[in-house]
Amino acid sequence: MNKIIVALIPLILLFLLIVFFISNGPVGVLRGYFPPVEKVFMEKVTLEPNLINLDLINDGPDQVTIAQVLVNNVYYKFKMEPSQTLQPLQSGKIIINYPWIRGNTEHITLLTSNGLTFEKDIPVAVETPKVNEQYLTTFALLGVYVGVVPVFLGLLWLPSLRKLSERWHKFLLSLTAGLLVFLGLEAFSEAIELIKKIPAAFDGLGLLIIGFFFSLFTLLAISEAAHKQKKVNKAVFLSYLIALGIGLHNLGEGLAIGSAYAIGELSLGILLVLGFMIHNVTEGLAIVAPVAKLFTNWKSYIKHLLLLGLLAGGPTVIGAWIGGFGYSPTFALIFLAIGIGAIFQVVYELVKYIAKDSLDSLFSATNASGFIIGILILYVTGLVVV
Amino acid sequence: MFDKKIAIALILITLTILVLAKPSYTQDTKHKTHASEPITEDQIHLAAHGNAGVIGNVDTHDFDPNVYMVSWNFNNLPESEREKYYKEIPLLDGTLLREYWISAENKDIEIAPGVMFPAWTFNGQVPGPTIRATEGDTVKIHFTNNGDHPHSMHFHGFHPSEMDGATVDQQVKQGETFTYEFKAEPTGLHLYHCHTSPLYQHISKGLYGVYIVDPKEQRKPAKELIMVMNGFDTNFDEENEVYAVNTVAFYYIDNPIKVKLNETVRIYLVNILEFDQINSFHLHGNFFEEFKTGTLDKPNAFTDIITMGQGERSILELKFKYPGKFMFHAHKTEFAEKGWSGMFEVEK
16 A cells, blocks of 8 residues: 555656646746647548538647638638637538539638638549448448459469478568568558648557557467467468458558548549559468468368458458548558558568578578568559559 | 369359449449439539628727728717827918828737738728828828837828838837828829838738828719728738738628719729739729829729739729619639629619
8 A cells, every 4th residue: 555655656746746837837938928829630521512521620739710711712601510619639520512513623721710721622522422332332342352352362372382392382481471571561651651641639650659569569469379279270370360460451451442432533543453453462372371281171271261361351341441431541540550560460470480490590592582572572563553 | 173172262252243243333323313302402502602702790890891991081080089190280371281190000900700810000900091181281190100010101192202211211110200291292092001121011911001182173072982902911821811802801792882873983992912913803784984093184994894013093983873782893703702802782
């Protein structure tokens, strides 16, 4: 009991210090002397016929009043909920009755009571897809095309892999590691891009760091626990881990496709779909690499293969759904961060598996070339995705 | 053996695709039926086209564009209040000595509903008070700078060099007073503004006003309206976010200027707009005579649109032939849709 009180003393003193600072400290310097810092972040625009809906958040330290709204440099009447004034971190919604033109770039400017302006572009104005059964099936279908089918196609390399020598098997596993490192770094760069697109108050970098280490260490702990169980086959388990890592990565790809569609950049979406399709075939290869020697009898392992394929490809569908009608850069960043953590955990497991507890064997010419070729394969197939 | 299994897997995959693909073929027809919901869509469509403009109202307690438009020499104030700012003393030669007390001060003004602009003003208003004299009168202005930067008053018109208010040594420092004195000439529509560097800053912040010199022989009676075309850079990007005639965006759209059928209307139109190269004035359903700078008796044009650079001004004379509402606005649509639009209401 005493120990707890002693441990709490610094916290109690800190609290008193804060109270004292607010009442007696030089707070006036921080307040009043400078003009208010107004910041508004426009998170999402949805379009209906003759209506523009805008979701926004005040991500500054002071309250903000949206006094007027311009669309394409024309003042337009609008309604704002809950009110025109937003407190820090409060969200609001603006509805503008504007005859937007299909295919145009529409430009929204918010004018605050202090005359500051905040701008948002709608790159290609199209009606925002509505959530309905048909929309969901369309996107499920897209997900299947991009994620599930290509991964299954990749799995069909299994019979060819089986005949490989030990050396070439290691080459293949190294290649898989290369693929994954590339995917992980690519996702990382996407995540860095996304940080700019989310409200500053949410601290995108913080979310990335938390998501990454959370997923990395959770999966490491799970896999440590699993390895202690003797029933679990290491190779099979590794395949599942790879499938999971790739699945989380594909969730991000799905998000990209869905949101490209939702913001009207459909042509970009088609390119994305084609690119990811080619990209993802190689992922099937990665998944079956560890179990190539093990899965000798197709019949007994078909269940595993189906599950692996679904685990890796299925999340594309879910990602496309989320991306299509509920896209939020903040959630996309969190998913990406989790995916990156998962991928690097898998890389770690792979390296351990290839090294077989002896680090010296790791950097053989075969392994190194496999790794580099893995990276090159994704680079070349990735060129299709503009 | 593997070939067989591969075939089975492929068939399974193809079947999945076909089952899932089916609904997507019906997408287009479904979309068409969705579009034909007549009532709500028409309503929204009409509303969308009629919804340009601002929301809310400006507080006109401190500055009412309708009052500004018809005021000069502080004649909008009650007599006791007016003499603090303006005095007339008849001189022996039959002209008047007109004495003004004007100060520069910082003030937040409302330029569109809910949008406050940290202005620099003459006597707390933008545009500053209108100074109006008859040709030959003596104009004497006691100018006090209560702002936080040096300022000056620079008048267009004849005056001695030391009354120009433009050079470095003619700047009136904070807290100081300077008295400008000169004869009112030539006849015409002029303006005054601060001439402190950086000039664009002092003008775009609001330090300008109208200076009218009437001819000795009075102009024919008319409904006289003062209009200053101005704009405001609210976010300091050297572009105007708000355009207006007499400061408040869209004010005369919501509060139309009332005139009578066949009555002579005389508009004293001054362009002070900063940042943009030109400004313009266009009147609907009517034509007007334009007297450039108001200096000569003959009109320069009979037209319904004039274009002006910064500092240019014209007297416009017109009569309305038909009753009803007639718009006037900049025929630079961007300015018109950012606030420089108004309405006349012609009554029988």
